[in-house]
Amino acid sequence: MAIVLGPNQYGKAEVRVVAVDRSTPRHELVDLNVSSSLRGDFAAAHTAGDNAHVLTTDAQKNTVFAFARDGVGSPEAFGLRLARHFAGSYDWITGARVAVESYGWERITVGGQPHEHAFRRPGGEVRTAVVTVDGDDVHVLAGLTDLVVLKTTGSEFWGFPRDRYTTLAETRDRILATAVTARWRYTGADLDWDACFATVRTTLLEAFAATHSLALQQTLYRMGETVLETVPDVAEVRMSMPNRHHFLQDLSAFGLDNPDVVYHADDRPYGLIEGAVLRDDVPPAEVAWLGTPGFC
């Protein structure tokens, strides 16, 4: 009896690459999750720890980012470019599998016009309602979770203090992305719920798109403020907004520049920005929020 190596493959899974085409003021956005697997003669790595045939998964990741520098095109075309490259790179690499997931983004509509650099990712959004009857009082919270939005420009972050652990560079132009969870409390108990919901949701989207952001905190406040300005029946808005960081990928090691084209969409850790915006002339109603977790 001999023990032998069976089928094997290896690669980098889930490279989150975002590429922005800024060649006109109407930005285009490609958002991919790319996984590569190589097949071939990698026996020595398994049986002897000899890595002479191992094109590193790190290099595979770098290749994905580097290839995105020249434009991505369709997921199929991008996958073909990568798979052919990997399969052709060394004699012992006989095949490559590249799986591409492409996340679709729609432009946010502001004043009836598609916005040039603000997007919404459809799907996954949930509308919520929490109703509390407390003696003679009735409270209605409406809300939504996972309203995923992104701006390719119109976002800065600077002016923060620098302690000995602060390394973040100041920026005058960054991608701003978040998944909005919001709940808002109505003052009435007999409103046109669907119409109110639609107005608040549209207002949140438009405010996100239209606000030139100096911090996600400022965008959150402005979104809540705009809802209160637009819908008199809303007393307060509470929001939770993760800062979905997009880091510009350094391609200089491959002789490539990166003029704000290729980003790594990092899923964690993330900043978590939360806050309430309220009218100061409406009495608080904490009982309405009892048992509804996730807000400060």
Ligand SMILES: O=c1[nH]c(=O)c2[nH]c(=O)[nH]c2[nH]1
């Ligand atoms: O909008 C931001 N708010 C922060 O508090 C923060 N902190 C950070 O590192 N980046 C950002 N961005």
